[in-house]
Amino acid sequence: MAQVIVVTSGKGGVGKTTSSAAIATGLAQRGKKTVVIDFDVGLRNLDLIMGVERRVVFDIVNVVQGEAKLSQALIKDKRVPGLSILPASQTRDKDALTKEGVQAIIEELSQEFDYIVCDSPAGIEKGALMSLYFADQAIVVTNPEVSSVRDSDRILGVLQSKSKRAEEKKEPVKQHLLLTRYDAARVERGEMLKLEDVLEILAIPLLGVIPESESVLKASNAGNPVIMDTESQAGQAYSDAVSRFLGEERPHRFLDVEKKKGLLGRLFGGRAA
Amino acid sequence: MSATARPASPPEVFRLRASNYSLLTLRLLSGDVQAVLPALGDQFRRAPGFLRFAPIAIGLDDLGGEQVDFHALIHGLRALEILPIGVVGGSQPLRAAAAGAGLPTLRPSGQRETEVEAPSPVGAPPVNVAPPVMAEPPRPAMPRTMMVTQAVRAGQRIYAQGSDLIIIGSVNAGSEVIADGNIHIYGALRGRAVAGASEDGEARIFAQNFDPELVAISGFYAVREGLSSTPIGRGVQVRLDGEQLRFDPLG
Numbered sequence: 148m149a150q151v152i153v154v155t156s157g158k159g160g161v162g163k164t165t166s167s168a169a170i171a172t173g174l175a176q177r178g179k180k181t182v183v184i185d186f187d188v189g190l191r192n193l194d195l196i197m198g199v200e201r202r203v204v205f206d207i208v209n210v211v212q213g214e215a216k217l218s219q220a221l222i223k224d225k226r227v228p229g230l231s232i233l234p235a236s237q238t239r240d241k242d243a244l245t246k247e248g249v250q251a252i253i254e255e256l257s258q259e260f261d262y263i264v265c266d267s268p269a270g271i272e273k274g275a276l277m278s279l280y281f282a283d284q285a286i287v288v289t290n291p292e293v294s295s296v297r298d299s300d301r302i303l304g305v306l307q308s309k310s311k312r313a314e315e316k317k318e319p320v321k322q323h324l325l326l327t328r329y330d331a332a333r334v335e336r337g338e339m340l341k342l343e344d345v346l347e348i349l350a351i352p353l354l355g356v357i358p359e360s361e362s363v364l365k366a367s368n369a370g371n372p373v374i375m376d377t378e379s380q381a382g383q384a385y386s387d388a389v390s391r392f393l394g395e396e397r398p399h400r401f402l403d404v405e406k407k408k409g410l411l412g413r414l415f416g417g418r419a420a
Numbered sequence: 421m422s423a424t425a426r427p428a429s430p431p432e433v434f435r436l437r438a439s440n441y442s443l444l445t446l447r448l449l450s451g452d453v454q455a456v457l458p459a460l461g462d463q464f465r466r467a468p469g470f471l472r473f474a475p476i477a478i479g480l481d482d483l484g485g486e487q488v489d490f491h492a493l494i495h496g497l498r499a500l501e502i503l504p505i506g507v508v509g510g511s512q513p514l515r516a517a518a519a520g521a522g523l524p525t526l527r528p529s530g531q532r533e534t535e536v537e538a539p540s541p542v543g544a545p546p547v548n549v550a551p552p553v554m555a556e557p558p559r560p561a562m563p564r565t566m567m568v569t570q571a572v573r574a575g576q577r578i579y580a581q582g583s584d585l586i587i588i589g590s591v592n593a594g595s596e597v598i599a600d601g602n603i604h605i606y607g608a609l610r611g612r613a614v615a616g617a618s619e620d621g622e623a624r625i626f627a628q629n630f631d632p633e634l635v636a637i638s639g640f641y642a643v644r645e646g647l648s649s650t651p652i653g654r655g656v657q658v659r660l661d662g663e664q665l666r667f668d669p670l671g
Contacts, residue, residue: 271575297574300592304573348592348610350571 149257152264153282153320155306157298159269161290162327165363166385167266168196169374170286173389175230176374179261182221184252185235186278187268188243194234197224198370208236211248217255226375231260241274253281271305280311284321286354286392290328291340296348299324303349323354325388330359331404342402355388357381358401443526445508446497447479451486457496475503477526478518480510488514490521565601572597572611579617593633602626613658614641621660626670630656640665 154167164187171183185193188208194200199222205215210233217233224230233252236243256263267278279285285306289299306320307313313320326345333339346353357363362379366372374389376382380401387397450456478493497504506526507518515525566580568587574594578585585599590607597603598614601623605613608629616623616638623637631652634643637660647667650656655670 297592297594300574301594304576304595307570307573347608348590350589 149253149260149263150283151253151281152262152284152286153267153279154264154286154288155267155275155279155302156269156288156295157271157275157302158290158295161288161295162357162363163269163288164192164196164266165367165373166286166288166325166327166357167264168193168372169382169385170389170392171262171264172224172227172230172372173374173386174262174264174392175224175227177389177393178229179393180229180259181262181264182231182233182256182260183264183266184233184278185266186244186274187266188235188274189237189240190268191235191237193266194222194232195370196367197232197372199224199232199234200370203234206234206236207252208239208243210252211244217252226371241268241272241277244274244277246277246280249277250281271301275302276305276309279306279320280309282306282310282320283312284323286323286325287349287351288325288327289345289349291326291330291334291342291345293340296340296345299349303351322351323392324349324351325354325357327357328359329356329401331402335404353399354391355384356399356402357384357388443475443477443505445477445479446502446504447482448488449482451483451488453489453492453496456493457500460497460502461500473501473503475505478504478507478523480507480514480518483510483514485511488517490518490523494521494523566599568597571607574611582618590629591627599623609635612636615658616660623660625658626656628655628670630654630667635665637665 152170154163154170156163164185167183171181174181183193183197184207185191186207187193191206194203202222205220207220209215210217210220220233222232222234224232253263265278265282268274279302287299287302289295303322306322310320312318324346326342329342330339334341342353342356358380360373360379360381362376363373363381366376366379366382373379373382374385377386384401387400390397448456480488494504504523506524507515508526510518519525565584565586566578568578568585569589571589572578572587572591572595574592577596578587578598580599580601582600584601584604585597586604586606587597588606591597591605591609591611591613593610595611596614597605597611598617600616600618600620603613603615603623603625605625605627609625609627609632611632612634613625613627613632614636615625619638621638625635625637630650632644632647634641635658636642637658640660640663642665650667651669657668657670659666659668
């Protein structure tokens with residue numbers, strides 16, 4: 148049976164899709180057969196981040212409504228073997244998804260894949276509920292700011308009460324915290340919440356801290372998951388997070404401001420590359 | 421009557437409101453069901469259609485120590501097309517027996533709650549308290565404290581009806597914990613805490629790390645803005661002194 152992982156946050160713009168793409172790619176790079184599903188029907192983005200937007204023929208709504216077979220809608224990634232993408236529809240809305248339809252898709256994908264990564268839309272409405280309902284594990288993406296932490300707290304409560312595991316009183320969904328857009332310098336200046344503060348409020352295990360990095364935007368625009376940029380700190384941090392997800396021990400990196408800055412660093416504002 | 425509520429989830433499919441209704445009360449002057457039922461039957465035969473399918477409460481105040489076979493009574497009343505929905509007054513064992521037969525204890529309106537009912541979870545989080553089960557007579561004499569072992573998260577609401585509330589974890593911002601009795605929070609209180617919700621001015625709130633959005637006891641409340649002089653971030657107990665909330669350090 149495949150493990151179903153939902154990448155969720157409550158709040159929008161914190162890095163769910165970036166993280167979904169990076170984690171799915173990282174799992175596939177480690178030899179796990181992985182499919183990543185875009186649940187953001189109507190605001191389809193994952194295909195752009197994954198760089199497959201020109202290959203989309205059918206989407207999840209077509210499959211749910213029986214207009215296409217799952218195999219027709221799945222897009223195989225050309226860079227990483229064992230990685231597939233199931234895109235969302237751009238022209239429909241979230242009501243086009245049904246629990247039965249999504250269940251059928253997840254059951255069929257379970258036959259073939261090791262991991263099913265569900266990229267949740269923002270909010271706590273139908274699309275988000277649909278994406279987390281079947282989850283075995285949840286990666287909660289949070290930025291070090293008050294509103295994001297509050298919304299993550301809310302979504303953790305939703306996972307406790309509205310997931311299939313909760314409804315069937317099974318072992319609860321395993322929760323992981325992924326703190327993204329972490330800017331050590333701004334944390335030091337007190338402009339962002341500290342890692343310890345976020346951990347204290349949310350009280351779930353830390354999967355990783357992804358530093359704020361220009362390489363994320365660059366990678367998104369180029370359609371390359373940032374985890375493939377092994378030079379960048381964000382890419383390395385995602386790689387560490389995937390290793391931890393698979394049970395390896397990795398020390399947390401990029402938590403502190405780099406001590407010495409060269410002349411070039413000072414000239415260019417010292418942002419992480 | 422005790423009501424078990426779950427949080428309204430989108431889309432909203434119900435609302436819970438307190439309402440008052442007039443009910444006829446059938447005061448039992450004898451506990452002998454076999455004597456009561458035929459007498460009732462006679463009465464109703466003389467006025468056919470009277471009270472047909474009317475809901476009634478059964479008054480137990482006049483019975484003293486007598487036993488009542490509630491199963492037989494319910495059965496007989498239904499045969500007369502009278503629908504008993506609960507009991508009023510009477511001794512503790514009698515009410516327990518009635519509850520065992522599926523007749524909850526009704527509270528006359530205007531009278532302060534003297535009974536403590538089994539706590540029923542209102543919030544979503546897993547709570548180790550089962551909702552009251554009709555089949556087994558509850559032991560209202562010993563109010564159970566409602567215990568929440570996890571963090572209470574934003575958007576969650578917990579109500580300990582008729583009892584104290586203990587929360588082992590933290591009460592996060594954007595959440596709400598309510599108890600008819602005292603509230604004890606062993607983590608941080610960052611959300612709202614409402615103690616003595618059924619107007620019990622003696623109720624108190626205790627928090628190891630006091631950092632609330634709002635606290636209230638028996639309807640008297642304080643929002644965070646008004647708490648600048650209280651020991652925020654420390655162990656605090658909140659109590660009501662007349663019409664003033666008092667904040668004292670714990671320990």
